[in-house]
Amino acid sequence: MKTLLFTFFLLPGILFAQGGLPNEPYIYVEGKAEIKKAADLVSLRFELVARNADQTKANQEVQVKASKIFAMLDERKIAQDDVVASDLRSEPQFQQEPGRPEEQGKLIGYVVTRPFLVKVRDLKIFPQLVDDLIALGGLEFSGIQEGLGKEKEVMDESWGAALADARTKAEKTLKTSGMTIRSVFAISPVNFPEISSRIFGSSQVAFSVARDLMNKQGVSQYRLAPVTVSQSVHVIYLIAPAK
Numbered sequence: 001m002k003t004l005l006f007t008f009f010l011l012p013g014i015l016f017a018q019g020g021l022p023n024e025p026y027i028y029v030e031g032k033a034e035i036k037k038a039a040d041l042v043s044l045r046f047e048l049v050a051r052n053a054d055q056t057k058a059n060q061e062v063q064v065k066a067s068k069i070f071a072m073l074d075e076r077k078i079a080q081d082d083v084v085a086s087d088l089r090s091e092p093q094f095q096q097e098p099g100r101p102e103e104q105g106k107l108i109g110y111v112v113t114r115p116f117l118v119k120v121r122d123l124k125i126f127p128q129l130v131d132d133l134i135a136l137g138g139l140e141f142s143g144i145q146e147g148l149g150k151e152k153e154v155m156d157e158s159w160g161a162a163l164a165d166a167r168t169k170a171e172k173t174l175k176t177s178g179m180t181i182r183s184v185f186a187i188s189p190v191n192f193p194e195i196s197s198r199i200f201g202s203s204q205v206a207f208s209v210a211r212d213l214m215n216k217q218g219v220s221q222y223r224l225a226p227v228t229v230s231q232s233v234h235v236i237y238l239i240a241p242a243k
Helices: 055-075 126-135 151-175
Strands: 026-037 041-052 089-094 107-120 139-147 179-188 206-208 211-214 221-224 227-241
Touching: 026 151, 026 179, 041 055, 041 126, 055 089, 055 107, 055 126, 126 139, 126 221, 151 179, 151 227
Parallel strands: none
Antiparallel strands: 026 227, 041 107, 041 139, 089 107, 179 227, 206 227, 211 221
């Protein structure tokens, strides 16, 4: 059961004539909303890694495999805008002398790394794609992240739901006190420090996801959890006696 936190604040105005707060009666409410949507895309994060005593050869190995990956993604009709592979790192490797970790040993080669971020919008193809990528060799996965293709729309929906929640809680509280909302003084996605230091803890806007990966024979299987969008909104309403 979701717990809703709100506080009714009605004190002499002189106490609030500072920090940009109202100098008249008001109520400060934190509205919250949580929306769950089925993931409709995944983001694959991995790196091509090659090690060689010759830096040029290490780079060539990475670039040859990168070309194969680009071809693989094109075959699966993954848009170029959904692929980010703009970085390249080359680092020297040194031999470490036993018992002397603080000393830099002789140069023994280079590690060339090229990171990739690939968004896959067709969830049916991504398990086989992951298997094929790993089969190339020299590739290190750092994560598979669920996501939403229309993230902004869901964020807007959660913002509207949080505002509605704040209004509902304010009206219910004021009804029992013979007061009513006169106007909105301020709306913020983060708390108002002058008040929250006395009333609330920290607010947050977050995406919460969980993942359960199950491997079986044949194509690897992945079970994607819903993406949960949580939104908090802080609202100051100016209030007056109900007529």
